[in-house]
Amino acid sequence: MSNMIHVSGLSRDYKITKKREGVTGGFIDLVRPRKETLRAVDNVAFDIEAGELVGYIGANGAGKSTTIKMLTGILTPTSGEVTVGGMVPWLDRLQYTRHIGAVFGQRTQLWWDLAVVESFRLLQKIYEVDEDTYQQQMGVFNELLEINDFLHQPVRKLSLGQRMRCDLAAALLHKPKVLFLDEPTIGLDVVAKDNVRRFLRDIRQNQGVTIILTTHDLGDIEQLCKRIIIIDQGRVHFDGLLDNLRLQTGHRVRLTVELREGLSSKKLAQVTDGMPVKWESAEGLRHTVEFNRSEVPGADVIKQLVNACPVSDLHLAEPPIEEVVAQIYRDGGVAQ
Numbered sequence: 001m002s003n004m005i006h007v008s009g010l011s012r013d014y015k016i017t018k019k020r021e022g023v024t025g026g027f028i029d030l031v032r033p034r035k036e037t038l039r040a041v042d043n044v045a046f047d048i049e050a051g052e053l054v055g056y057i058g059a060n061g062a063g064k065s066t067t068i069k070m071l072t073g074i075l076t077p078t079s080g081e082v083t084v085g086g087m088v089p090w091l092d093r094l095q096y097t098r099h100i101g102a103v104f105g106q107r108t109q110l111w112w113d114l115a116v117v118e119s120f121r122l123l124q125k126i127y128e129v130d131e132d133t134y135q136q137q138m139g140v141f142n143e144l145l146e147i148n149d150f151l152h153q154p155v156r157k158l159s160l161g162q163r164m165r166c167d168l169a170a171a172l173l174h175k176p177k178v179l180f181l182d183e184p185t186i187g188l189d190v191v192a193k194d195n196v197r198r199f200l201r202d203i204r205q206n207q208g209v210t211i212i213l214t215t216h217d218l219g220d221i222e223q224l225c226k227r228i229i230i231i232d233q234g235r236v237h238f239d240g241l242l243d244n245l246r247l248q249t250g251h252r253v254r255l256t257v258e259l260r261e262g263l264s265s266k267k268l269a270q271v272t273d274g275m276p277v278k279w280e281s282a283e284g285l286r287h288t289v290e291f292n293r294s295e296v297p298g299a300d301v302i303k304q305l306v307n308a309c310p311v312s313d314l315h316l317a318e319p320p321i322e323e324v325v326a327q328i329y330r331d332g333g334v335a336q
Contacts, residue, residue: 004210005048010080012041012066040066042234053204053211055225063234064214085177101171105183109170110155116166117151127174141169144199161192181213197223252292258313259285271308
């Protein structure tokens, strides 16, 4: 595969005014304002291959949205290089917009008082989509997103989940090569989130769309992305496979043990005495133990418990991705 997106040394500075306190300070600011430079994105670099779906995550103020705005051509960087499909977003803007789609969870690109289908027809004209392609895309959208039932409703009457499905369809109507998603599942219920995630997996697989996803819902990351990029304070702290991230942060796992009859936490701790494990909680017949696979194999822990305790069921699970990302922030990054 070839690179669809190339980013090198990307930085963006903002000039901010630092206010003085009090009335006197306000007057001084009128004459001698104090200017400071804030670096929102600092020397970011990555490459994304055609057809990849990459999670771009970080805390509020980490630099995610600023990066996306530069990649979409909304902002011009202070320094650095960006090419998307061989085009520079802020220089080739007119041509470039024909090859990308964007969905921002809190903003719609549909016309508020028009019926959904009228918005689609307007976008068809704007992007010069021929009728055959339009009908083909609408068929795909209805099959995957089930939008036919509300095509003739005004956008303002749609639920949040319905509007998000229509925004996704609108962003992909002209068959773009790249799709930028900023919080596409924010505020959605479980069913609506599942619909959006299923659609994104299908559209990437069948139409080869390259997708960059920014989100605070790390369930999106776990279900959609093999590769993630973590940004904090404007800098990339991790870029790699999600599985490798788990390994580099210790590969801790949790084993939930269901017993046929009650045992105290003290008794269970005695069973695993000498093993580097930590019993986290006990609730009736259910107990949870945490350990690091690099220190002790899961099979050894399970064997010890099954041989010594009345076990009825076992469940081994990775820690939630939220905990893994939190560990990155605490450690200030991991080795690449």
